[in-house]
Amino acid sequence: DLVFTLRESLKPHKNYIFYCQSCGDIIVKDRKFLRVLPLPSADWSDLVEEWCCHPNPFARGTLHPQHGDCFLGDTFFLLNSGNESHVPESPKPEENTRVICKRCKTMLGETVSSDTIKYYVTEVVIRPSEERFSPTPRFQFVQSMVAQCLSELSSAKSTFRFTVKGDNGKTYVLIWLLNSDTLLVESQGSSSSHSVFTPFGDILLPSSGPVGTWNAVKVLYQPCIKCRNKELADAWENDMGVHPLTFPSETCLELLLILGLSTTSLPPSLRYMNSFQV
Template sequence: MQRTLLSQRLVMAAALGADQPCAPAWSEASSAASRSPGRVTPSPSCRRRCGGRQRMQRSAGGRAAASCAGSWSCCAGMACGFLLEIRRGTQSALLVIREASLRNLPADITVEPGRLEVRSGAACGAAALPPGVSLAPSSCRGLRLLPGDGLRLRLRLRDAPLAPELAYQLWERLKPQKNYILYCQSCGDVIVKERKFLRVLPLPSENWSALVEEWCCHPNPFARSALHPQHDDCFLGDTFLLLNSRNQSHVPESSKCSSETEHHTSQNDSTSKLKENTRVICERCKKTLGETVSSDTVKYYVTEVIIWPSEENFSTVPRSQFIQSMVAQCLVELSSAKSTFRFIIKGDNGRIYILIWLLNSDTLLVESSGSSSSHSVFTLFGDNFVPSYGPSEMWNAVKVLYQPCTKNRNKDLADAWENDFGVHPLKFPSETCLELLLMLSMSTASLPPSLQRMNSFQVAFLKM
């Protein structure tokens, strides 16, 4: 009896429609003759074959794609693509088995606490879930077959998995009384030689002066003063850090390095040239690092430099991984500190590039592109973010809604957000804003079609 209860087979019958949900109907004893389309019943044969595993069988016309979490061991040439979205807060998961992976029907899907298996004809693929991820097979629900998506189901987790360690955490890494070296993120050249920061202090928000006038009964005593760091200071802003400009290896932007100024319209020509003259670039790769604030103060954007302890061996971080991680950390930090979830991504030229709405920050992603079209996701900058075969890693991620604002798209919404005090602006180099928009678009394209949009916004993940 105990073996019977532990061994349950989920059967998705041949008559299941393309978008018809399959609701579990549990029964301790049933026969193959009693199965009805779209119902889930135990199977004695599965108990003998699977030994307590939970098994789902689908018989339906068309193709389906497999998308599971972990390392797939492929047999008979089957390549499996999957997406597993885990929410730590609710201990739940959404599993999407992509349409391109199940070539022959019927197909069997076996769900175990630490393993998934897909069999389609003579081909099969098995996935060992990452350590710490344990599914509850009996919690399978919401089984749906959607055209273009594949097979989707929701499960509960037995335990909340621990989040993997982030590759680079600026706010956790930067501490006073320690020696650091600043490197260019793009080429690894030394920007600031070894320096010990005696003070590492957060800067007030950009509208702090207006808040002083609202909350204080006296005039702002700091209205005419500027917050400039001394040689041993490091001031941290939302998306940048301020350093004293002594002993730094950048060069001011000159006319031979500036190709942007000539392309601006005559209306903004003088303003653009003035902005170009304050830009700070890397001496080796000519990448924009920040801008000069005064004769002795430089602003470095957190997406362009890496601060590394001098006693540790420096290792580069792939560009797309670094940008996603830093932007995601900025969103999480600000949403926690200021209870704001809507952000405007602005370039250093003052233009609005993206509107971002932070949806959740407790997501863990496990995915494999298999042979699907998502094989190239996050590889445009040479980063193997999603391996097609072999072990699949688990990533911290934030789920965002976004609207692109380039070429005057969504201008009315951008204007409304810009005048909304509940929206927080984030400033990055213009080139980085375009890179970020491209990464968001690629993330959206890698999702199943039904998950790519929410109302009028596009959906994407930023991996941390």
């Protein structure tokens, strides 16, 4: 698989290496986890009153990983910082300080506390220590990770509408998941090979026969940059049936470009559905 599925493949008592997805620089080397645990949803604390017959016992507590822990969120994972070299160099990092790759200067995540780092799944590749790092084209990796997040959340929580926000708090795109089991089959019947543009670059297609198959998700979306679709974005913001997803702001712009390229690859008559882009 192109994408390393964290929830299925990240196991305790195995050594892993964390790489910057953009340049391949090693971020965390030979880390062994004693516990790999899923985090509750972002609004879990709002429901505590429904569970407890006494005051919220977690009101003053926060879920921070200890040494040897890895906590998995919807679009990120939390690690105990330990002696990681990518932590900001100040003696006591402030909350939400950006964590930057030293080689390519890409944002990898942010510090949650003085001993906890949040890494976004779209910025970091995790491999078992015995495996070598193999680069994946950036657009291919981003769309695969986002599709994985949408599929997992829709299956686990019966959620099909999502707001994609940047780490700056701004909403970049509204996504409505139609289905996650689409299979794309591409074939070419012409007598000569030709080159086509895809989000992954120029690909030379053979002259005839099936070219390949891909699993895909089908979504409707509305861009929200430059105050576009503000009323709809505000309505979704206050809708409990809409699930927020947060990524680095630069990645949100990349996702918008990927969606736009996908839309323009469709025939004009299939590019819109009920005012949403396909």
